[in-house]
Amino acid sequence: MTAPLPRTAHEVRLTAIPEGLPTREHFTVVKTPLPEPGAGQVLVRNRHFLVFPGLRTLIGGEVNGLPLPPLRSGDTLFGPAVGEVVAAPADSPLRTGDAVVHMLGWREYALVTATECTPVDGTLPDPVAHLSPGSAAYGALTRLADVRSGDIVFVTGAAGAVGSLAGQIARLLGARRVIGSTGSPDKAERLVSELGYDAVVLRGAGPLAAQLAKAAPEGIDVLVDTVAGEQLVAALGAARQGARFALVGALSGQMAARGTGSSAPVEIDAFRLLIKGVSLRGYSGADHPDVEKEWTSRFGDWLRSGKISFPHARIAGIDRAPQALQEMIEGKHFGAVVVEL
Known part of the structure; x- marks a missing residue:
């Protein structure tokens, strides 16, 4: 039997624009009401999300030429995430239980437009590998x-x-x-x-x-x-x-x-x-829009054959996410940095 969804969930927000490099003091973890999906949306329970260097630039606010918006004080952080659909309208192309990749990490539950989710199809042996850059x-x-x-x-x-x-x-x-x-x-x-x-x-x-x-x-x-x-x-x-x-x-x-x-x-x-x-x-x-599919296919083959590894550090818990960002900036980890929820 499927467990009922919680009424609230946690997310990481920027509390102030730093002068220079951000540290954990510039963020806070807040509790928010769990949203319900509307037309064209799905609710995803995030399992892992990537801590990536580009957040430093987005927090700095000068994003001319970048495909992502700046982060302002009070905004929830975002970035690549892997999760599981837990609620979807009847007419949605996604169903409850589907694993997906999307860009609304830094929160336990994400309300995502279905068209902005990429289904995880088993090409990679570990879903977390979809967060590899x-x-x-x-x-x-x-x-x-x-x-x-x-x-x-x-x-x-x-x-x-x-x-x-x-x-x-x-x-x-x-x-x-x-x-x-x-x-x-x-x-x-x-x-x-x-x-x-x-x-x-x-x-x-x-x-x-x-x-x-x-x-x-x-x-x-x-x-x-x-x-x-x-x-x-x-x-x-x-x-x-x-x-x-x-x-x-x-x-x-x-x-x-x-x-x-x-x-x-x-x-x-x-x-x-x-x-x-x-x-x-x-x-x-x-x-180079053709690269992602080609890379994912070859990456999956190489991972399964043992010809390549995906070096990354897994940091447990959303409460540790701000510290994980600071540690990534300080170069304390080897490979990618992933927060595990």
């Missing part, structure tokens, strides 16, 4: 960088949600050598021992350019950049003729203590871009 890494490597057999690939922010998958994907696509960067010796060891990186450039352990030159004495063919800043500069110095650079993030600006997280200025040598014939392109999933 690996499609950005896969799209960058297949649509922009066109990684080839024998390539030497450098991944910045390699222990993050995107980077921890980018290196694995590059290897599966034929890369001969994969190098990553991180700011933690412990993460560096895990990148090599768990994810198969050949070498790691350690931020704070000396000049990045010199470290990269030692790790890749032949230079690099491909860059998957989630950081920008000095790491992009170092990568350009190591670029081989015709190198392909794909930018999928700008954490150096997004996670900066000052500013709004919407800018990541960096000075690069345009002359070197020119003489080396380096291509430098930013990746946007909206420009």
